[in-house]
Amino acid sequence: MRAIFRQELEQLGDHLIEMSRLVASAVDAAAKSLKTADLGLAEKVVDDDEKINELERTVDDLCISLLARQQPVATDLRIVVTGLMMSTTLERMGDLARHVAYVARGRYPRTACSDELARLVNKMGDQASTMAKLVMTLMESRDLAEAARIESEDDRLDSLHREVFTRVLNPEYEMERQELIDAILLARFLERFGDHCVSLARRTSFLVTGDLSNSVALPLEEDASDPHAR
């Protein structure tokens, strides 16, 4: 019985790693489709999101079945409950990558933003992609140095987010309304994506150390970078 349980816990971990791999690949492709106005790539992100959704259902079913059959306690219970939370977060990250791809698709054959604004938004896309890859590595390695790095990379993403606001509020910088709307929403999607990376980093740290204390100061799903909060 216990051997099967260990095997299933391992399977849960593998599914979550696979989800993080699909999410990293989705946001990377979405960022690229945005940068190069690549319609095929944007369509692929939209289509492939179903795989992430499916994997979320698989993870949730596995977790609930584990709770019902194995009635885990202590660390094992923590792993299963955290697994449920993580699959929800990863599924949402897939949605956000898909939203980015929608914008790329909607503006084809043009790019959504141009010039300086495109440079900023594309930097945010690259940064989100970098963070998603770090999450994938962290989930494989459980190396907490990676978790710390994800937090500091998110500071950089937040700072780019603020730069987008500064740029679009500069009246000397001319742009069409559609471009302004796209920039604001893309920045929002990518900034939220980064928040979810931080949430995953903290949950992984929690699994490794059992310590959730650093989430007391800042709730896991907080939009710390919201320019409106200032």
Next chain:
Amino acid sequence: MRAIFRQELEQLGDHLIEMSRLVASAVDAAAKSLKTADLGLAEKVVDDDEKINELERTVDDLCISLLARQQPVATDLRIVVTGLMMSTTLERMGDLARHVAYVARGRYPRTACSDELARLVNKMGDQASTMAKLVMTLMESRDLAEAARIESEDDRLDSLHREVFTRVLNPEYEMERQELIDAILLARFLERFGDHCVSLARRTSFLVTGDLSNSVALPLEEDASDPHAR
């Protein structure tokens, strides 16, 4: 043992109802602060969000403790796991109400939007508030007619969301960039708030009927109304 268990399940239900009450009150106050440029009310929404976050932690602790001590199966397990998911959703709705309040606070002593755009955004705020009250009623009554009504009210919110986009993309309609940015973000926050109401309605239906089938066509956290998706 079982009597304590039943009591704790009831307590879980009461906590979730209390969270939904706080969230309904938060979004209602946020919408009002936006409409009337009421700084004190906006500040109150921001401050009170901590109560919602605290209640989320209480619910999560209770659920995990229930899983560890009572090892529920079948329907009871479903109630506890769904409780965990619902508390996360309600906490996020509190954040979204807080974001709306941030915008009201940031533009004081003016209102964020003016004229026709203000009328639309305020309608969205009222609609979100209506939906949050329906969620509260549903969580108390478990009456599935309320769940169906929440879904149809969300269609109305989504249609207002699209109207905001149409309005701001109309070149004849003059507005400042800050106003445009605020309108787009407010519309996004409120539309997401509505999605979360639908998610809660479906999870409650699931608890009552055991049937999650209507969430297969549309994932629980889907942004069905995203104008970019079209």
